[in-house]
Amino acid sequence: MNHKIGAHVSISGGYLKALERIIKIGGNCLQIFSTSPRGWNTPAVNEQSGKQFKIEAKKLNIDPIFFHASYLINLADEGKGGHLSKQVLIAELKAASFMGVKGSIVHLGSFKNDKSENKYKTLIRHIKEVLKDAPDDTLFMMENAGNNKIGQTLDEIAQIIKDVNNGRMRICLDTCHLFSAGYDLRTKELLEKFMNVFDAKIGLDKIEVWHLNDSRDPFSSFRDRHENIGGGSIGLDEFKLIMNHPKFKALPFIIETPGFDGNGPDKKNIDILKGLL
Numbered sequence: 624m625n626h627k628i629g630a631h632v633s634i635s636g637g638y639l640k641a642l643e644r645i646i647k648i649g650g651n652c653l654q655i656f657s658t659s660p661r662g663w664n665t666p667a668v669n670e671q672s673g674k675q676f677k678i679e680a681k682k683l684n685i686d687p688i689f690f691h692a693s694y695l696i697n698l699a700d701e702g703k704g705g706h707l708s709k710q711v712l713i714a715e716l717k718a719a720s721f722m723g724v725k726g727s728i729v730h731l732g733s734f735k736n737d738k739s740e741n742k743y744k745t746l747i748r749h750i751k752e753v754l755k756d757a758p759d760d761t762l763f764m765m766e767n768a769g770n771n772k773i774g775q776t777l778d779e780i781a782q783i784i785k786d787v788n789n790g791r792m793r794i795c796l797d798t799c800h801l802f803s804a805g806y807d808l809r810t811k812e813l814l815e816k817f818m819n820v821f822d823a824k825i826g827l828d829k830i831e832v833w834h835l836n837d838s839r840d841p842f843s844s845f846r847d848r849h850e851n852i853g854g855g856s857i858g859l860d861e862f863k864l865i866m867n868h869p870k871f872k873a874l875p876f877i878i879e880t881p882g883f884d885g886n887g888p889d890k891k892n893i894d895i896l897k898g899l900l
């Protein structure tokens with residue numbers, strides 16, 4: 624398989640278990656949490672255990688590997704939450720460097736109905752500080768939002784990328800969130816149109832990774848509940864178009880689907896995607 628297709632899997636039992644899990648469901652790239660995503664934890668990994676993970680992943684040809692940052696992150700928070708968000712991300716990216724993980728995929732947070740100039744400035748300052756204090760071989764990937772959080776429109780993403788102005792600031796595009804936010808990519812014409820706009824505003828070369836998820840909600844719902852591939856309102860055509868597009872086909876595709884048994888991303892979802900190649 625030339626394509627890079629993988630999933631978000633659990634690290635329960637340790638990082639090495641995640642490698643076993645992704646192999647078992649037929650993936651060749653991977654997304655994991657570095658630690659529990661529901662608290663202000665930092666990853667329990669040192670240089671030695673990190674290197675062991677890197678060696679094992681290489682042996683198994685699992686590449687690339689990404690962290691998905693904690694759900695608590697809010698880099699626009701001017702108070703303690705913003706400071707903690709920054710510290711946790713820096714620690715995570717230090718672990719990423721040991722472990723051969725490319726970097727962290729981050730939901731930037733929320734302006735909470737108050738997009739003041741100060742909050743926006745705080746957001747940009749925090750991202751810059753993370754990039755400055757994290758190892759140079761790690762990436763910061765902002766994920767597009769679909770639920771009225773930061774990064775929902777291409778204009779906002781473009782502004783953030785421009786203001787951060789750092790080559791290590793990259794983008795993860797999630798199909799479910801694009802769909803929720805009113806970006807329809809379900810036909811060849813619509814996808815091309817989207818890509819032209821994206822390229823003009825941001826640059827297609829900023830896209831590092833795709834999250835392929837179907838949507839449980841209707842188009843432009845501003846909700847972002849994921850559904851199994853082909854089981855939601857997006858349908859298979861969009862996934863087929865994206866995965867086979869000459870501009871995208873070399874990128875990694877990661878699923879974060881609920882799973883046909885409800886136990887998270889599974890072989891069946893990955894097999895459906897493979898069937899679209």
Ligand SMILES: [Zn+2]
Nearest residue numbers: 766797834879
């Ligand atoms: Zn996602």
